[in-house]
Structure formats: structure tokens, C-alpha cells
Amino acid sequence: MELIILGTSSTKPTRKRNHSAYFLTYKNEGILFDCGEGTQRQMMQAGIKPNKITKIFISHWHGDHMLGLPGLLQTMAVNEYTKSLKIYGPPGSKNKYKKMLDAFESSYKIEAKIHDIKEGKVLETDDYYIEAYSLTHRTKCYGYRFVEKDKRQINMSKLKKLGVTEGPIVGKIQEGKTITVKGKKIKPEQVSKLVKGRIFAYVADTRPCKNCEKLARNADLLLCESTYSSEHADKAREYKHLTAQEAAQIAANANVKKLILTHYSARYKNEHELEQDARTVFDNSFGAKDFAKFKILKS
Structure with missing residues (x-):
């Protein structure tokens, strides 16, 4: 089980940071969380074949989290994607997806089933389940929790x-x-002996709320937005985002093992300022870089 970071920037990409996209590998599954502009090229750079994707989870429909979908889907269709792709997103996603496809013409089609999610368990297999909980942002936004079943x-x-x-x-x-x-x-x-399953949590754009900790509870790896440093807490409140310290507090309160920061404002030239800010609250905090990989190991 491995998380590959494909983009760590927030509203605006930078020369070194792409928009949000995160690829989780698990057995024969390839699960993409968010798909910002340029995601398919990031996947190529990371050596990930687009047709490895089995499911896509969209946190919300702000452009920096979904503008990469049309191009990625077209490439998958050109590559003769044969599976039935499942895409999950906030209520209204089916309608938004249809409008997105109607906006451009293509002779290539891909079979995709779109799910308008509700809070709670949105997917279950023999090996794992995924939960979704709403967050506090400027539009409908959900975080996701991947739970491997105990064996x-x-x-x-x-x-x-x-x-x-x-x-x-x-x-x-x-x-x-x-x-x-x-x-x-x-x-x-x-x-x-009972081997505890691994937990991965993704807290997307939000202000601190109860569901942040619900998503993150006992996670082996928490991927959490941290758009601003604590120095710019006023901006975080204004635009409904987290500071690095607030992300770290969520990790500390939720008994998380490792915190990975992402979704940085373009004002920060590197991730170290945010990483150090988070470590004043939660020591096992790390600022992600594009193309970084994080193994999620069994305890």
C-alpha cells in the first residue's frame, strides 16, 4: 500500500507544484483522490499508467481539484480502458460530470459510473471500505477515509x-x-493473531471541524490540506482553509501516526516553512513534494 503525491499546490500551480492529485495503490487497485489540472502528465512523470486507475474520488468541484478529469478520461479512452470506471463525488457530481463532458467533443468514450455520495460508508469490498464525511469549505466538500479490514x-x-x-x-x-x-x-x-488493517485518511479543503478528526481517527497516514502557515491564519479563516498548525492539531487529537501536509498556497516557495510550523504541534509531520511516495506499512 503506497501513496504517490502527484500535486501539492492549491489554487495556483507553480513551476514545482501541480494541482491536487494523490494516487493510492492497494493490491490490484489504483485509487485516485482528486484530479487537478495536469494530473495525467504528472502520472506519466511518476511512471503510473492511466489505465491503472480503478476508482476516482473527488473531494469537491473547485478547479484545482478536478480540471484534470477531461484530459485524463480522454487518454484512458484512447488507451482502450476496458474496466468500468467508478467516480465518487459530493452530491450533484452526476450533473456536473455530464456538463463537463458536454463542454467538449471527443470521438473517444469511456464507461464511467458516477456516484453522488452521502456521509458514511460509500464503498465496501472484501478487503477494505471507504467512508466519506463532509468538511467546512466554501462549497460542498468531502474528505475520505480508506480502512483496510482486519485479517x-x-x-x-x-x-x-x-x-x-x-x-x-x-x-x-x-x-x-x-x-x-x-x-x-x-x-x-x-x-x-489478528492483524490490524491500515488506515489512510484524506482531509481536503476545510476549516477545523469535528469531521476532520472523524476522518483522521487512528490513521496510519493522514494527508491533510495545509494551505497557510500560522502566520497567515487570517487568510485561512477568510478562505476556509487550514493552517499547518491546525492540520497538526487534527493529527494530534485523532491519534494519527504520520501527518503529510499538502495543498500549499503559491506564496510559499518550499514546504519547509509549513512543515516546521506543523511540528510545533505534532512532531511526525512532513511536507509533501510532488512525486513523493509514502509506504503505508502494517503495524
């Missing part, structure tokens, strides 16, 4: 000593059920 790691050598081989009984242990072998009860914890 039981079975000690097969212990099982074999007890006379159990592959079969339905192993499946019951995997489900956390007690089994009976030769009249003797065996509890799951005797022959297995």
Missing part, C-alpha cells in the same frame, strides 16, 4: 500439530470462530 494470520504449523489441514475449519478460524477438533475446543487466538 487473521493463521499459524498453520500449530494447526497441523492439532491435526488440522487446509479446509473449511481453517476458514472458520479466519472468521474468528472457535472450532472443535477431536472433541477439543480451539479458540482463534490459540492458532492465529
